[in-house]
Amino acid sequence: MDIPTFLRDNNLLSPLFFLSTTIFILFLVKRTKILVFKSIENLPPGPPQFPLIGNLLQVGDKPHVSMANFAKKYGPLISLRLGKQLVVVASSLEAAMGILKTQDRFLSSRSIPAAFQQKPLLPHSLIWSDCNQTWKNLRTLCRTELFSAKSLESQSILREEKVRQLLDFLYRNQGQVIDIEDVVFTTLLNTLSCIIFGKDMAQFADHGCGSTRDGLKESLHQVIEYGGRVKDVGSFYPMLERFDLHGLTRATKKVFDKVFACWEVVIEERRVVVGSTTWSSDHQALTFLDRMLENGFSNEQIYQLVMELFVAGTNTTTSTIIWVMTELIRHKEVMSKIEQEIQKHIISDQIPISQLSQLTYLQACIKETFRLHPPVPLLLPHLAVETCNVMNYTIPKNTKIFVNVWAMGRDPTLWDDPCRYNPERFTDLKLDYKGQDFELLPFGSGRRMCPGLPSGIKSVEYILASLIHEFDWGVPNGDDPSKLDVNEKFGIAMKRENPLKLIFKQKCYKDC
Ligand code: HEM
Ligand SMILES: *[C@@H]1O[C@H](CO)[C@@H](O)[C@H](O)[C@H]1NC(C)=O
Ligand SMILES: *[C@@H]1O[C@H](CO)[C@@H](O)[C@H](O)[C@H]1NC(C)=O
Ligand SMILES: *[C@@H]1O[C@H](CO)[C@@H](O)[C@H](O)[C@H]1NC(C)=O
Numbered sequence: 001m002d003i004p005t006f007l008r009d010n011n012l013l014s015p016l017f018f019l020s021t022t023i024f025i026l027f028l029v030k031r032t033k034i035l036v037f038k039s040i041e042n043l044p045p046g047p048p049q050f051p052l053i054g055n056l057l058q059v060g061d062k063p064h065v066s067m068a069n070f071a072k073k074y075g076p077l078i079s080l081r082l083g084k085q086l087v088v089v090a091s092s093l094e095a096a097m098g099i100l101k102t103q104d105r106f107l108s109s110r111s112i113p114a115a116f117q118q119k120p121l122l123p124h125s126l127i128w129s130d131c132n133q134t135w136k137n138l139r140t141l142c143r144t145e146l147f148s149a150k151s152l153e154s155q156s157i158l159r160e161e162k163v164r165q166l167l168d169f170l171y172r173n174q175g176q177v178i179d180i181e182d183v184v185f186t187t188l189l190n191t192l193s194c195i196i197f198g199k200d201m202a203q204f205a206d207h208g209c210g211s212t213r214d215g216l217k218e219s220l221h222q223v224i225e226y227g228g229r230v231k232d233v234g235s236f237y238p239m240l241e242r243f244d245l246h247g248l249t250r251a252t253k254k255v256f257d258k259v260f261a262c263w264e265v266v267i268e269e270r271r272v273v274v275g276s277t278t279w280s281s282d283h284q285a286l287t288f289l290d291r292m293l294e295n296g297f298s299n300e301q302i303y304q305l306v307m308e309l310f311v312a313g314t315n316t317t318t319s320t321i322i323w324v325m326t327e328l329i330r331h332k333e334v335m336s337k338i339e340q341e342i343q344k345h346i347i348s349d350q351i352p353i354s355q356l357s358q359l360t361y362l363q364a365c366i367k368e369t370f371r372l373h374p375p376v377p378l379l380l381p382h383l384a385v386e387t388c389n390v391m392n393y394t395i396p397k398n399t400k401i402f403v404n405v406w407a408m409g410r411d412p413t414l415w416d417d418p419c420r421y422n423p424e425r426f427t428d429l430k431l432d433y434k435g436q437d438f439e440l441l442p443f444g445s446g447r448r449m450c451p452g453l454p455s456g457i458k459s460v461e462y463i464l465a466s467l468i469h470e471f472d473w474g475v476p477n478g479d480d481p482s483k484l485d486v487n488e489k490f491g492i493a494m495k496r497e498n499p500l501k502l503i504f505k506q507k508c509y510k511d512c
Contacts (some may be wrong), residue, residue, distance in 0.1 A: 044077040044088055044393040046070065054081025062490055064377035067091070068407035077391050079399075085111075087400045089378075090390075091407040093414060093438045096445075098390035099382070099403060100438075104446040109383040111400045114245035115226035115252040124304040127312060130385065131447055138305060139451055145291045146195065146309075147454045155195055156353045159458070162191045163466050164350065169204045170471065170504065177476045179499050180325060185318045188459060189217060192313055196306055197266055198287040219259045223307070224315050226252045228491035260303045267299055309452075315493040316375045317456045320442075321463055322500050323373035324366060327421050329473060329481045329502070334423060338362050342469050351469055356461045364426035366460060370409075370433055370442040372421060373486075375493040377406035379444045405441045406494075414439050471504040 047070055049055055059082065060066050067089045070078050076092030090096050099107050109130045116128055123129075126138040145151055166187045170178070186202045193201035193216070202217040226248050267289065273279065274293040281294055292302050328335040338361055342351070345358040382401040387394065395401070410418045416425070431437045434453065435445035443450035450456070467473070475481050487497035 040086075040394065040396055042392075042394045043086075043396075044079040044391075045074045046079040047074065049081045052083070054083060056082050062488065064404055064406040064490065064494070067378070067402070067404050068410070071404065071407055077393055079393075082400075085400055086396065086398075087402065088390075088395055089402045089404055091404040092411065093408065095391060096403050096405075096408065096438050096441065099401060100441075100444065100446040100448075103388045103390055103395075104448075106386040106388040107382050107384050107395070107401055108447050109385045110448075111381040111383045113227050113229075113381075114248040115223065115229070117249050118253055118256065121256075121300060121304040124301040125308065126305060127308050127380070141291070141295065142305075142309075142451050145288055147451055149454075152454055152458055155191075158194050159191055159353060159462060160350065162187050162194065163462060165190075166463070167350075167466060167470055170467075171506070174505060175503075177501050177503055180502050181318060181322050181495070181499060184321050184463060185314060186217065187463065188314045188317050189220070189310070191459065192310060196288040196309070197263075198289070199266075215262065216259060219255045220310055220314065222255045223252055224311055224492050226255075227311065228493075256303070256307065259307070260299075263303060263306070264299060267293075267302055311492070312450075313452050313456065315491075315495075317459050319373075319375040319493040319495050320366070320369065320456070320460050322496060323375070324369045324460070324464055325467070325473070325502070326484060326486060326496065326500060327369055327372070328365065328468075329475060330484050330486075331421055332481065334365060334421070335468070335473075338365065338468055342465060346465075346469065351462070351465050353458070353462055356458070356465060359461065359465055361423065361427065362461065362465060364423040366457075366464075367426045367431070367433060367440065368421060368423040371415070371440060372409055373488075373494070374405045374409060374442040376442070376444075377490070377494050378402040378404055379441070380448070382448065403441065403444070408439065408441070470507060472507055473502050473504050476501055476503050 047055055047058060050057070058066060058070075059080070067078070067080075068091060070080070071089065071091035076090065076095040077098075078089050078091070080087045080089065090099050110128050112122070112128045116122075116125075123134065126135060126142070129135040129138075166183060169183060182205055186204050189202045190200045193199065229248065270287075270289055271293055274290055281290075289302070292305070297305075328338070338359075341359055341361045346352075346355060379402065382403075384395050384397050384399045384401065387397045389395070408414060412418050431440060433440050433442050435441065435443060435449045438445065443453045443456075475484060485496075485498060488494050489497040
């Protein structure tokens with residue numbers, strides 16, 4: 001029996017029956033909707049939601065991509081439900097401005113991933129605090145003692161030494177295939193640990209001979225991995241998953257305890273020195289630890305801030321360098337132009353940090369890489385402290401907010417031919433990533449903008465310039481470099497899905 005016959009035979013097409021069924025169904029829909037989510041007037045539009053889980057299943061393991069697809073369909077400001085959590089995502093210049101500028105005041109709290117919900121430490125957090133006094137003081141301390149022009153200047157010798165060690169390591173391993181991520185990460189970790197503690201805390205894994213894995217490097221990787229779990233993009237999981245999130249908090253605590261036990265020894269040693277009557281703060285080469293001790297920091301305060309600096313600073317900067325290298329390998333002509341620029345401006349053997357500002361084409365390549373591969377594609381999660389309005393939509397209090405800078409970098413209304421890697425677009429465009437130009441926001445903008453920008457950029461420019469100045473780079477097995485893949489893996493910093501394995505040899509002009 002076909003369906004129309006079935007309907008006719010059962011008298012289901014009578015107008016009265018039709019009307020009453022429709023009303024009944026409408027009533028059910030409305031009821032269940034009310035039962036599941038209290039409906040809020042004038043939310044930004046978004047995809048239809050399933051009861052309880054909302055849009056969780058649609059978000060998948062590349063949230064920046066699925067959210068960009070939603071934006072194409074529903075507009076530049078969308079709302080989603082991830083479990084119980086209401087989430088708003090901005091994906092256009094106007095929407096980003098509304099969030100990070102116009103309503104910045106109301107939208108600058110944080111939503112804390114499970115891994116970082118460490119009760120005793122959170123009151124000392126920079127990254128996860130509301131914009132309160134603690135947060136202000138910590139940002140000021142970092143700005144003046146770590147990221148100011150004067151601090152960067154005083155870190156120059158140390159940075160040069162760390163890059164020297166990187167190059168020496170590479171010289172020793174010429175002819176081998178190398179996982180460039182690990183050596184860059186190690187260099188950045190040691191640079192930061194020397195600035196903070198005055199000593200290295202990681203070693204290069206010697207390739208081939210059963211690598212010696214160092215404690216801090218491993219531990220940091222674990223923390224970063226726990227903190228960047230995709231399913232925690234919301235700490236939104238309903239019921240059953242709660243257990244799992246508790247597991248993440250506990251696992252992270254275990255790693256923290258191990259790391260802090262090592263730091264405690266260093267801190268206590270130094271506390272005695274800084275506390276002594278002969279201590280004078282115009283000591284040469286003061287470490288950041290000394291500064292924190294001078295400011296009367298407790299061990300907990302030091303643990304939390306230092307851990308946050310390591311987590312926020314190393315993975316992001318490494319990822320930037322790896323993506324630039326990836327694009328340069330894929331685009332031989334761009335690589336040649338950088339090489340020419342370096343040869344034109346740098347005459348000394350090792351590049352002096354003071355001359356990096358002359359490498360303007362390299363800077364354009366870095367910007368173009370930030371556009372296509374922003375290391376933090378959704379920025380860090382913001383949280384609404386008050387209900388407010390963006391683009392005439394309501395954003396209720398406690399909404400979690402993402403800005404999809406990845407989607408904005410590929411928006412054809414903002415960029416010509418957006419999928420093409422073309423650094424030339426930045427050579428005569430006065431567009432920068434310092435938070436003023438909303439087309440390009442790899443560091444965010446407004447009060448929560450990344451405070452580490454000057455330091456991160458210095459490392460990126462310096463390490464890249466040095467790697468290119470010293471060696472010719474290529475892909476192993478005679479593969480076609482222009483076919484090198486650009487698949488992404490989401491995390492605290494978005495990285496390549498496949499490790500970047502490269503071969504390299506000393507530049508010809510250096511030995512002949
Ligand atoms: C290329 C490298 C880097 C990139 C792309 C980057 C990007 C970001 C982004 C997108 C945010 C969040 C902004 C927001 O929530 O709106 C952030 C926050 C932060 N970054 Fe960076 N970052 C980098 C390097 C660094 C370095 C080297 C440090 C320190 C050593 C650092 C420390 C921080 C801190 C402490 C925060 C939290 C600020 C707050 O919540 O008030 N970052 N970064
Ligand atoms: C700042 O906020 C954090 C949590 O957001 C809190 O733990 C801390 O105690 C606050 N500090 C001050 C001075 O209010
Ligand atoms: C960042 O940390 C994660 C987690 O340990 C690691 O898998 C990834 O390779 C790191 N990415 C970069 C670019 O260092
Ligand atoms: C918001 O509403 C006001 C008044 O209703 C209107 O003038 C304005 O153009 C609207 N803005 C946007 C972004 O739609």
